[in-house]
Amino acid sequence: MTNIVLSNLVAGIEPSPTEETSFLANTLKRQGVDVISFAQGEPDFDTPNYIKKAAIKAINEGFTKYTDVGGIIELKEAVVEKLKRQNNLEYDISGVIIGNGGKQLLYEAFATLCNPGDEVLIPTPCYVSYADQIRLTGARAVFVPTTEENEFVPCLEDVQKLWNPKVKVFVINSPCNPTGAVFPQEETRRIMDFLVENKTFVITDEVYEYLLYDGAKHISPAALDPKYKQWCIVVNSLSKTYAMTGWRIGYAAGPKEIINGMNSLQGHLTGNVNSIAQKAAAEALLGPQDDIARMVEEYAKRKDYMVNRINSIEGLSCIEPKGAFYVFANVKNLFGRTYNGNKLENDKDVANFFLKAAHVAVVPGIAFAYEGYVRFVFAKSLGTIKEGLDRIEKAIGELT
Numbered sequence: 001m002t003n004i005v006l007s008n009l010v011a012g013i014e015p016s017p018t019e020e021t022s023f024l025a026n027t028l029k030r031q032g033v034d035v036i037s038f039a040q041g042e043p044d045f046d047t048p049n050y051i052k053k054a055a056i057k058a059i060n061e062g063f064t065k066y067t068d069v070g071g072i073i074e075l076k077e078a079v080v081e082k083l084k085r086q087n088n089l090e091y092d093i094s095g096v097i098i099g100n101g102g103k104q105l106l107y108e109a110f111a112t113l114c115n116p117g118d119e120v121l122i123p124t125p126c127y128v129s130y131a132d133q134i135r136l137t138g139a140r141a142v143f144v145p146t147t148e149e150n151e152f153v154p155c156l157e158d159v160q161k162l163w164n165p166k167v168k169v170f171v172i173n174s175p176c177n178p179t180g181a182v183f184p185q186e187e188t189r190r191i192m193d194f195l196v197e198n199k200t201f202v203i204t205d206e207v208y209e210y211l212l213y214d215g216a217k218h219i220s221p222a223a224l225d226p227k228y229k230q231w232c233i234v235v236n237s238l239s240k241t242y243a244m245t246g247w248r249i250g251y252a253a254g255p256k257e258i259i260n261g262m263n264s265l266q267g268h269l270t271g272n273v274n275s276i277a278q279k280a281a282a283e284a285l286l287g288p289q290d291d292i293a294r295m296v297e298e299y300a301k302r303k304d305y306m307v308n309r310i311n312s313i314e315g316l317s318c319i320e321p322k323g324a325f326y327v328f329a330n331v332k333n334l335f336g337r338t339y340n341g342n343k344l345e346n347d348k349d350v351a352n353f354f355l356k357a358a359h360v361a362v363v364p365g366i367a368f369a370y371e372g373y374v375r376f377v378f379a380k381s382l383g384t385i386k387e388g389l390d391r392i393e394k395a396i397g398e399l400t
């Protein structure tokens with residue numbers, strides 16, 4: 001038998017933990033187990049009809065060939081218009097690139113900016129893919145831990161403690177996955193002033209910008225002060241806003257040199273994004289935006305229910321997320337309890353216990369570089385959320 005040895009590059013990557021949890025949940029489902037999954041971060045709504053129609057029109061018109069690597073002009077212009085309208089940011093199309101989801105663009109941005117030995121500062125808890133994407137570039141992810149007491153918002157002093165001349169990039173993800181934190185404007189400004197003074201690029205991952213609750217506001221960090229924009233690479237996506245996770249459309253905007261670099265890389269990795277999805281995306285950005293408010297209103301109700309319910313279950317607690325569609329619940333009070341003779345010692349044990357005893361899938365905090373918590377997704381129907389939490393409450397009641 002061939003002895004297959006993977007490259008050091010690939011052997012060093014951890015599989016995406018959210019996908020791993022979903023995979024386990026799906027395996028159980030295939031075995032006939034009725035699993036409720038709060039693991040996969042995607043809307044349960046269907047893509048709005050006007051967007052689907054644009055895709056069908058593109059197919060019928062034969063718009064099915066390669067396009068420019070960085071996206072069709074029509075979509076880039078729609079992005080430019082959206083950035084102006086929604087974010088008060090002015091770019092021309094040479095400062096915009098269309099990619100296969102925000103995920104690809106994040107990698108391309110890291111790869112365009114970082115050399116081996118460079119460092120990237122990331123507030124934690126953080127999105128699962130940042131650290132491995134950075135590792136692929138040869139740079140090092142350095143975590144800036146936030147605290148639950150401070151609502152998972154990073155502060156300047158913590159950033160300053162870890163900054164050093166090797167730091168090339170800082171990542172801001174607000175609203176944040178997995179905490180739902182929305183970073184306040186004032187602290188963001190203090191951090192941005194420091195970073196810009198120290199010539200550090202900032203990747204602003206804004207994929208949840210529309211999903212805001214209880215009066216929270218999102219302002220793109222690049223728009224807070226004219227001097228910030230040349231240091232920012234704004235990354236965004238249609239996945240969460242328009243319930244388009246499967247269409248794989250994201251966009252980034254930034255200094256032309258950086259966008260050109262990302263474009264060169266993309267040309268050799270994937271080439272253009274699916275031509276049909278690009279047409280649909282242009283329609284999504286320029287068409288009626290009412291579906292977003294409808295979905296956010298529904299998420300808000302689910303968030304209220306989930307937060308109240310989690311805080312009423314013995315052993316669990318959470319703070320109120322201000323954005324995105326996640327609750328990051330503290331499970332430390334379950335540590336030391338026993339399930340089937342096995343002691344729960346960390347968040348991974350708790351997630352496994354939920355899956356085995358309650359048939360409910362959640363993602364352990366360790367996946368987000370932060371221990372002691374698990375992430376619940378509330379982009380599910382109220383009925384599903386209620387049933388899932390009922391099961392968890394019952395299972396916790398049976399712990400010894």
Ligand SMILES: Cc1ncc(COP(=O)(O)O)c(C=O)c1O
Nearest residue numbers: 041101102103127177237239250
């Ligand atoms: C914070 C964050 N950034 C980026 C992405 C990438 O999304 P997509 O590639 O679907 O645009 C996700 C998806 O879960 C996310 O949570």
